[in-house]
Amino acid sequence: MHKILILGIDGYLGWSFALYLGGYDQYEISGIDNYLRRDMVAEIGSQSAIPIPRMTERLDAYRSHFHKNIHFMRGSLTDYNFLYNAIKSIGPDTIIHLAEQPSAPYSMIDIHHTIQTHTNNLLGTLNLLYAIRDINTDIHLIKLGTLGEYGTPGIDIPEGFITVQYKGRQAHLPFPKSPGSFYHLTKVHDTHNIMFASKIWNIRATDIMQGVVYGVQDVVVPRVITLETRFDFDHCFGTVINRFLAQSIIGHSLTVYGKGAQKRGFLPQTDSMKCLKISVDNPPLPGEYRVFNQFDRTYSILELATAIQEISKEYFGITTNIEHLDNPRVEEEEHYYNPENNKLKELGYKPSETNLHDQIITMFSVLLTYKDRILAREHAILPNIRWRR
Amino acid sequence: MHKILILGIDGYLGWSFALYLGGYDQYEISGIDNYLRRDMVAEIGSQSAIPIPRMTERLDAYRSHFHKNIHFMRGSLTDYNFLYNAIKSIGPDTIIHLAEQPSAPYSMIDIHHTIQTHTNNLLGTLNLLYAIRDINTDIHLIKLGTLGEYGTPGIDIPEGFITVQYKGRQAHLPFPKSPGSFYHLTKVHDTHNIMFASKIWNIRATDIMQGVVYGVQDVVVPRVITLETRFDFDHCFGTVINRFLAQSIIGHSLTVYGKGAQKRGFLPQTDSMKCLKISVDNPPLPGEYRVFNQFDRTYSILELATAIQEISKEYFGITTNIEHLDNPRVEEEEHYYNPENNKLKELGYKPSETNLHDQIITMFSVLLTYKDRILAREHAILPNIRWRR
Numbered sequence: 173m174h175k176i177l178i179l180g181i182d183g184y185l186g187w188s189f190a191l192y193l194g195g196y197d198q199y200e201i202s203g204i205d206n207y208l209r210r211d212m213v214a215e216i217g218s219q220s221a222i223p224i225p226r227m228t229e230r231l232d233a234y235r236s237h238f239h240k241n242i243h244f245m246r247g248s249l250t251d252y253n254f255l256y257n258a259i260k261s262i263g264p265d266t267i268i269h270l271a272e273q274p275s276a277p278y279s280m281i282d283i284h285h286t287i288q289t290h291t292n293n294l295l296g297t298l299n300l301l302y303a304i305r306d307i308n309t310d311i312h313l314i315k316l317g318t319l320g321e322y323g324t325p326g327i328d329i330p331e332g333f334i335t336v337q338y339k340g341r342q343a344h345l346p347f348p349k350s351p352g353s354f355y356h357l358t359k360v361h362d363t364h365n366i367m368f369a370s371k372i373w374n375i376r377a378t379d380i381m382q383g384v385v386y387g388v389q390d391v392v393v394p395r396v397i398t399l400e401t402r403f404d405f406d407h408c409f410g411t412v413i414n415r416f417l418a419q420s421i422i423g424h425s426l427t428v429y430g431k432g433a434q435k436r437g438f439l440p441q442t443d444s445m446k447c448l449k450i451s452v453d454n455p456p457l458p459g460e461y462r463v464f465n466q467f468d469r470t471y472s473i474l475e476l477a478t479a480i481q482e483i484s485k486e487y488f489g490i491t492t493n494i495e496h497l498d499n500p501r502v503e504e505e506e507h508y509y510n511p512e513n514n515k516l517k518e519l520g521y522k523p524s525e526t527n528l529h530d531q532i533i534t535m536f537s538v539l540l541t542y543k544d545r546i547l548a549r550e551h552a553i554l555p556n557i558r559w560r561r
Numbered sequence: 562m563h564k565i566l567i568l569g570i571d572g573y574l575g576w577s578f579a580l581y582l583g584g585y586d587q588y589e590i591s592g593i594d595n596y597l598r599r600d601m602v603a604e605i606g607s608q609s610a611i612p613i614p615r616m617t618e619r620l621d622a623y624r625s626h627f628h629k630n631i632h633f634m635r636g637s638l639t640d641y642n643f644l645y646n647a648i649k650s651i652g653p654d655t656i657i658h659l660a661e662q663p664s665a666p667y668s669m670i671d672i673h674h675t676i677q678t679h680t681n682n683l684l685g686t687l688n689l690l691y692a693i694r695d696i697n698t699d700i701h702l703i704k705l706g707t708l709g710e711y712g713t714p715g716i717d718i719p720e721g722f723i724t725v726q727y728k729g730r731q732a733h734l735p736f737p738k739s740p741g742s743f744y745h746l747t748k749v750h751d752t753h754n755i756m757f758a759s760k761i762w763n764i765r766a767t768d769i770m771q772g773v774v775y776g777v778q779d780v781v782v783p784r785v786i787t788l789e790t791r792f793d794f795d796h797c798f799g800t801v802i803n804r805f806l807a808q809s810i811i812g813h814s815l816t817v818y819g820k821g822a823q824k825r826g827f828l829p830q831t832d833s834m835k836c837l838k839i840s841v842d843n844p845p846l847p848g849e850y851r852v853f854n855q856f857d858r859t860y861s862i863l864e865l866a867t868a869i870q871e872i873s874k875e876y877f878g879i880t881t882n883i884e885h886l887d888n889p890r891v892e893e894e895e896h897y898y899n900p901e902n903n904k905l906k907e908l909g910y911k912p913s914e915t916n917l918h919d920q921i922i923t924m925f926s927v928l929l930t931y932k933d934r935i936l937a938r939e940h941a942i943l944p945n946i947r948w949r950r
Contacts, residue, residue: 252672283641283691287684294683294750295676298743302672305950326732327725336716336725336737341897343715345737348725349753354687357757361683361750364738368746372891372948502761508730559761561694 173200176452177264179249179300180271181242182227183209185316185385185444187401189268191393192445194238199452202243202262204255205271208292209402209409212278218406218552221418221542222388225398233398249296256303259311266312266452269300272358275408276320277500277557279355286354293358294365301369312455313377314448315366317359319437319467319511321381323350324504329511332379332463352503353559370461377460378451381511383437383467385444386413387531388538395538403539406552413438415553416477417532418546420484420492421539427554430499432474435509437467440524440531450519465513468523483532488540502559562589565841566653568638568689569660570631571616572598574705574774574833576790578657580782581834583627588841591632591651593644593660597681598791598798601667607795607941610807610931611777614787622787638685645692648700655701655841658689661747664797665709665890666946668744675743682747683754690758701844702766703837704755706748708826708856708900710770712739713893718900721768721852741892742948759850766849767840770900772826772856774833775802776920777927784927792928795941802827804942805866806921807935809873809881810928816943819888821863824898826856829913829920839908854902857912872921877929891948 176193180186181203193199205227213219225233231242243262247254249271259267272293273279279289297315304311322329325348334347346367349360363379370377389401404410405418416426439447447466456462477494484490499505526534539546565582569575570592582588594616602608614622616633623631632651636643638660648656661682662668668678686704693700711718714737723736735756738749752768759766778790793799794807805815828836836855845851866883873879888894915923928935 252676283688286687286691287641290684290687295679298675298679299672302675309950325734327727327730330727334725334727334737336723338716338719338723341716345714346739348723348734348737350735351753351757354754354757357750357753360753361746364740364746364749365743368740368743373950561762 174198175200175264177262177267178203179269181205184402186270188389204245206248216408218549220402221405221546222400222403224402252299255299259303260307268314270316276353276355278408280557294361297362305373309374314451315379317379317381319381319383320356321349321351321360324507326508331465331515367461374459376456379463381465383439384411385441387441407555416480421543422547425493425495426477427495427497428477431505433472433506435470435472437470439468443468443524447516454519464515465511500555500558563587564589564653566651566656567592568658570594573791575659577778593634595637605797607938609791610794610935611789611792613791641688644688648692649696657703659705665742665744667797669946683750686751694762698763703840704768706768706770708770708772709745710738710740710749713896715897720854720904756850763848765845768852770854772828773800774830776830796944805869810932811936814882814884815866816884816886817862817866820894822861822895824859824861826859828857832857832913836905843908853904854900889944889947
């Protein structure tokens with residue numbers, strides 16, 4: 173049995189990955205969470221559009237469905253003794269670290285949220301690196317970074333490293349990072365710390381620069397209400413496709429930040445799951461630190477808004493406007509963007525055949541069921557956190 | 562009057578800079594410290610070779626000597642409310658941030674010291690950035706980084722940024738960082754955070770990649786015992802020249818880590834002071850983030866050991882051996898190294914005419930007076946913190 177420990181198993185990707193792996197016999201799954209995501213979403217006055225049960229119910233439902241257990245422990249990565257003892261007792265082959273505070277706007281609220289994001293993400297990951305060093309350096313660490321670590325540098329973005337020439341000499345160096353929020357910065361800091369720890373302690377690490385994930389769990393597991401993963405649509409934890417869908421469903425305009433020509437990498441949730449499994453099944457060598465750019469393709473924000481506007485009209489009879497807001501962020505609104513993504517494909521990743529269009533229709537159908545829950549928190553959709561003072 | 566706030570005023574560079582500025586009429590000086598450096602040096606069982614009085618005595622001596630006051634406040638940068646109120650009440654034009662935990666080995670002791678270094682350095686600097694944003698973004702932030710942020714990349718090292726070409730396009734990007742300890746990593750994290758804060762909040766910032774500073778305070782202020790700055794010689798807080806001098810004085814071998822062909826940038830303490838003053842007097846534009854590589858020239862560790870061995874013999878009649886230890890660090894021991902340092906020279910920096918040779922003789926003479934204090938802590942000189950587990 174391949175023992176997998178999922179950190180942040182109660183989150184959007186963590187729970188989805190537990191479900192995804194449930195469909196395979198060869199994995200024994202453990203999970204850790206401190207329910208931080210639930211607390212933060214509640215703090216900003218929102219809720220998951222899809223209702224999610226408490227963890228004990230989730231675990232019961234999982235057992236009923238898959239006829240196997242998840243070994244779950246509640247706790248925080250910022251508590252070294254807890255983390256050490258948990259990993260020691262579980263004895264994982266692979267640890268997937270999905271336990272970071274994932275919201276750029278949340279990290280920009282004020283000094284306290286900037287510090288909280290640094291403490292949770294950076295110090296948690298440092299504890300994790302030390303625990304692996306102290307317990308078993310053969311454990312494969314899979315860490316979720318973000319494509320946002322690179323920013324929008326104006327040149328193609330290779331996977332992690334680039335050859336630089338200067339004054340007649342050349343060197344193969346980490347790709348320079350230009351992230352756009354304190355959240356993204358913590359991921360950059362993690363990347364530097366993991367690269368260093370991997371080098372000095374011979375830790376095998378996969379650092380995943382993932383694009384924005386969209387979609388609801390729908391491939392491996394049929395829609396069982398107690399098994400659903402969360403779906404956030406608020407301005408902090410709802411990514412752009414989620415927010416546009418929620419806005420369309422409750423009859424709001426789709427609010428594009430600035431010009432909307434900002435491009436980002438995106439991938440359907442099933443592709444994220446497939447890619448994570450490929451990383452699990454193809455660990456790096458001892459002491460190897462590798463970077464995967466994990467996404468399907470790039471879209472501009474305006475392209476996404478237009479697609480959702482058209483699908484709303486054509487399939488659901490809903491007419492929506494597109495509205496441009498003053499951009500609350502500081503970011504380039506028109507730029508070149510072309511990250512590379514070959515390494516996962518070389519290991520077998522085939523982008524899903526269901527395209528963005530089909531995925532949006534599925535998401536729309538599911539979310540329509542929860543229109544009331546979105547309406548109940550409609551005040552949480554528009555941005556109120558600004559990067560500039 | 563130009564109001565200058567020195568963070569870490571009780572430290573080696575902080576106190577030296579207060580003395581250095583004391584010789585000029587145009588500055589009004591404030592300082593903050595929490596005495597962390599004293600505590601850490603005591604924690605590892607060492608002491609400053611040159612005895613330093615407590616802060617109240619230092620301040621009295623300063624007043625007697627310069628006929629002016631330093632406005633001093635005791636506290637930690639990790640306490641946002643303290644820091645905010647201190648800066649608000651002082652109203653500085655320039656803040657010089659010398660308040661970071663500066664030891665690579667100390668940061669590598671164990672998880673707790675890695676976390677402490679991250680908390681003190683990274684969270685302290687975040688608090689500082691927010692305080693500047695909230696009080697007055699016209700304040701010029703001068704932040705001490707380190708040449709070690711760049712590592713030893715194998716190509717010339719420009720000041721902060723480099724033009725990168727890839728697949729037919731080019732971009733001017735932050736120079737990729739490859740630091741060699743968790744201490745150095747915290748400085749890299751700071752650099753990314755400051756660059757971002759400068760961009761979104763229009764903060765004017767000078768990020769100084771400084772080489773290793775050597776020397777005792779001796780140019781502006783005559784040697785007055787109650788005014789002396791500290792001189793550490795232990796394996797954590799004593800830099801390599803300091804350790805070699807201490808070893809020579811008490812008749813130990815000079816212990817070189819590994820081959821000793823590691824090259825680093827160095828500068829005399831007076832040059833560090835001159836350069837800091839140049840930064841103070843030539844602030845960047847509002848919102849400008851600039852990087853200075855601040856050093857005089859590069860030496861290999863073995864060159865330094867040999868120079869100290871020769872001076873010991875020729876001027877002080879002390880015969881010393883050079884001994885190569887297993888390198889406790891993980892670092893390249895033979896490498897290309899050529900950082901550039903033009904920007905400060907363009908602003909008027911002229912390297913001191915007193916060369917390394919003369920500086921070492923001065924340091925040696927001063928330290929001989931304190932041979933007993935070095936002998937009393939001789940156990941603290943040899944390294945016992947290893948990078949690998």
